[in-house]
Amino acid sequence: MSEPAGAPLRIVVADDQASVREGLVLLLGGLPDIDVVAAAADGAEALALVDEHRPDAILLDLHMPVLDGIGATRRLAAEHPSVVVVVLTTYADDTSVRDALRAGARSYLTKDADRADIARALHAAVGGFSVLDPRAHAALLAPEAPPDAPRPTASPSDGLTEREWQILALIARGHTNPEIAAQLYLSGHTVKTHVSRIFAKTGSRDRAAAIGYAHRHSMG
Structure with a gap:
């Protein structure tokens, strides 16, 4: 009003x-x-x-x-x-x-x-x-993810966004944060923020646990 x-x-x-x-x-x-x-x-x-x-x-x-x-x-x-x-x-x-x-x-x-x-x-x-x-x-102003960026092959009820799925898939493939930032045209800080959210939403304590989660959901 x-x-x-x-x-x-x-x-x-x-x-x-x-x-x-x-x-x-x-x-x-x-x-x-x-x-x-x-x-x-x-x-x-x-x-x-x-x-x-x-x-x-x-x-x-x-x-x-x-x-x-x-x-x-x-x-x-x-x-x-x-x-x-x-x-x-x-x-x-x-x-x-x-x-x-x-x-x-x-x-x-x-x-x-x-x-x-x-x-x-x-x-x-x-x-x-x-x-x-x-x-x-x-x-x-950052560009959207490129069309060939990895996408989820499963849909668990963990609340991950599509971008977080993309990043988790890249983690599962062994990519580092700087490599993920370069591939998805994101800043290192943004990737770090997404990784922290991924860990929280998937209950992962570290990258190894996150990779295990990704493999269990057919992402790796």
Whole structure:
């Protein structure tokens, strides 16, 4: 909903980490031009609070329980199109950025942004402008995976994205992180982030365990 000129921006904050969530409420709530009307610990709670308070914008983390940030963004875009979504997350890899923007997020920031950056991004987004963190912008400009990149031959319910499947397949073939980065046109940091997620989602403690998982799912 749109506020009268000069009125504080009404926002909801959503982050599953209590310390981050409470910190953002304190930081942003202390600004005269921002009013934090509610704070949520997951995507489902965020939707309920948006429905209750009808804010101008929501500052949303991507990785949350119950309903993650991508799913929450899709629901918000469908059910509350006037509420602007600004992502604030740790991740700036190409998959996260593209998925968030495709779901309907207006802007994308990483958690090293300071209070002034976040406030400016919120106001700009409500004003109709998109703001991208420099790392997110670089990821967005990176080319999509080449058509001959490896694809999964199984579909386990582990939550791996297609890009994570591609990287896991390359790990199973013995490729190092730098080799994977070169083949998929990704930065070394992005590959490292994906590998960490792959380990977490597959319950792998190291590359050897991940390779074993890949072979069990006919990827190697």
